[in-house]
Amino acid sequence: MNDSTVSGDSSSGNQTAPPKSTAKKKRNLPGMPDPDAEVIALSPKTLLATNRFVCEICKKGFQRDQNLQLHRRGHNLPWKLRQRSSKDVKKRVYVCPEPSCVHHDPSRALGDLTGIKKHFCRKHGEKKWKCDKCSKKYAVQSDCKAHSKICGTREYKCDCGTLFSRRDSFITHRAFCDALAEESAKAQTAVAPPSPDEDKNGEAVATASSPPAAAATPPPPLAPPSTAVVSSVLPVQNPELPESPNPNPTTKQNLSDIPSVTNLTASCSSSCSSSSKGSSSSNVFASLFASSTSSGSFHSPTTTGFADLFRAISRPDCTPDVLPSSSSEPVSLCLATNQGSSIFGTAGQERRQYAPAPQPALSATALLQKAAQMGSAASNASLLRGLGIVSTSSAPNGPSGQQLETDGVSLAAGLGLGLACDGGSGLKELMLGTPSLFGPKHTTLDLLGLGMAASGGSTGVGLSALMTSVNGGIDVAPPFGGGEYGSKDMGRDS
């Protein structure tokens, strides 16, 4: 990319202020040029010119004579590097040639050549550089570049419509916001009647507290009635908040704060347009932090990735007092940073323009990987059982297992996939059809990791643990390939 040379007008000239500057280099205070400095007034042409030094052979342009000289060596041309005369180091300041400009006056001269160049372009030049994402135009290329970096980065957008320029705050909000959406489907219970005071407090409670690393930072420069952030690991920072004035990072304190916070946020939200969200927040917090407010399974009409994650990892029929550690990250992130009071006010939109940092468990990619893991060393019946499709009449532990069991037998038969309850035909055969068909090929098995079937036993415990956590209430057949894992003993043969 290159700047093209723009021809300017008017004369060029150097004016030298009479007094010589001192030899020692010192920086002046901004806005106050060195009175002893040499004042240079360059012409617009000079200021706008880039690559003024041009090689006569190949016409390549350079910003500095030094670079040109070095380049000339490549052409075997005579070159000369002028040494910087260290004798008289004149401090130079530059004035803007534009008469109407405030920097035209020597007393307001700028001390930096690059600075005056940029200034001239910015204020008196034409905007030749355009951001390719939005339509903003700039006169200085570096400005444009700097903008490009952040352009669009402002556009993390949550379902609820709030915009973020920072990814971390977006993620934090997103988790929270989704949780709100989840809870909105539930009946609005345990919501204190809103009052203007509480409302205000609730809003005030909603202070942004960025991720742990930045725990000490003040609320981000977003609108004051902004964020509702509660974290098990983050201190609640809001001087206005009566309940917890000191940012004590102990969980306990936060926990004790939470209920009131939740109530406030709950009430606040219920007072806002999207009242449904409010109750959800209370329930989210409740379930997250085992507070006294009612809790229950996450329930959401809009099946969002995070919602599914919660569902997948939490037990559906009990209070998720403590989420599995694996999800503590997202939980702590489940505290939203929101720009405006819109956190409760905006209706949840279907639009999803995010990608939460942890890939939700229900992404297709994740599912495939999970299937691959499950498939390795899985026997046919176990897999089906693991999926809640029980082919035997054994009694499962979870309630949902029972439900699925009823039709299990008939289902298996109905499948007609040779998945009869005998359990004799392993998944392997199932996947293969008949072994003979595919000969020694193992590549086809790799989809489900069956190629590793031989070593399936090694992944036993972890696998069943995974299955357990994944399937929640649904009973998972622990023994893949025959009782190797047994971490969850169902007391029956696979």
Next chain:
Amino acid sequence: MFPTMSLSPGLMSPYPWLKDLKPEERGLYLIHLLVTCANHVASGSLENANIALDQMSHLASPDGDTMQRIASYFSEALADRILRTWPGVYKAFRSTRISVVSEETLVRKMFFEFLPFMKVAFIISNQAIIEAMEGEKMVHVIDLNASEPAQWCALIRDLSARPEGPPYLRITGVHQQKEVLEKMAQILTQEAEKLDLPFQFNPVVSKLENLDIEKLRVKTGEALAVSSIMQLHTLLAPNNDFSKRSPFAPPMKSIGVNLQRIAQMNQNTLGELFEKDIVNGYSPSNDSTSSMPSPSIDSFLSALWGLSPKVMVVTEQDSDHNGKNLMERLSEALYFYAALFDCLESALPRGSLERLKMEKMMLGEEIKNIIACEGVERKERHEKLEKWSQRFELAGFGNVPLSYYAMLQAKRLLQSFNCDGYRIKEENGCVVICWQDRPLFSVSAWRYRR
């Protein structure tokens, strides 16, 4: 207690418990069913395949979650494959199908807008071209599938801002549809005029496999750049018609055609033969999985090499969907398209019509082609970058490592998509765009080498 989920119609299904599956379990079960079904299709147990498909119909849905969507397109593909065993039925079924060109163009545009892959490919390709053309006064660019003007608009802009001044630029666009080329010519000429860049657009209306190299009108001494975005893999299909003299003049290799083993048929016969034995004829080939010599691609590359291009930039899907084996292809395709569907899930809401169209008209069609078609019809023969590299090198091309600056620009673009699922990595001088860890598209640059 179980959250209600939107399931596809099937309220009176014989499997009521299916409704109670959680999304994750449903997804896993869908995968299980897909693999099972494909297995049955491959082994000819159509009855079992039918049952599996029936089961899937209660779970899969084109407007559900990602896994449901994927499953619906894959099951459609499998059904398509099964149906082809009855050619008469199949043809009758499809006889009234209309393909609307404008819709296809629109979907391509959406793909360009909502997903970053095309833009990244453009950025990197253009950068490679610009670097290769440094100092050149006459530049000729050949676009093997000239459908998106944005790439060349950007090139025109960049070239006109060169420090050494703009070159004289010729762009030759190849495409099947005249209208697309006309539109392109108009847009590009306008752009060039705006920027005072001497420019000429030459349309070549042709299918890639029938392309007459002469029509490209490459002049001696001009600096040639070739850009191919997701085109070359179509040339891996066996050549359609040997009676007609192929423009690439392929040598006819007869590889012992065995009508029972359609999968390895490289020489073609009439189309029906391919459709006939689809299910019954599949035994996995005993041949190695490396591709057999394919007349089209080799002679095409040869012909390109004969033009001594300064740079040839190739973008391809980076996944092996060209296995002889249905199960292989299914497995690879599942991973690949799962990632793409995840991309779309992160880019557009579930109710988005654009997303639906992209999934159905673009991805769904690719999936169908990979799974259901064989022989000449199977055009979506994606292969891994490594294989392409070998091919290019065999054909006389040398790799031109992509510059750091190109990578940087690409990274910036990905960042602007506000989705940290996209990743970009360098591999032997080539760039691979990934979703999470899954490589999706590769971009590489090559030059004529003696």
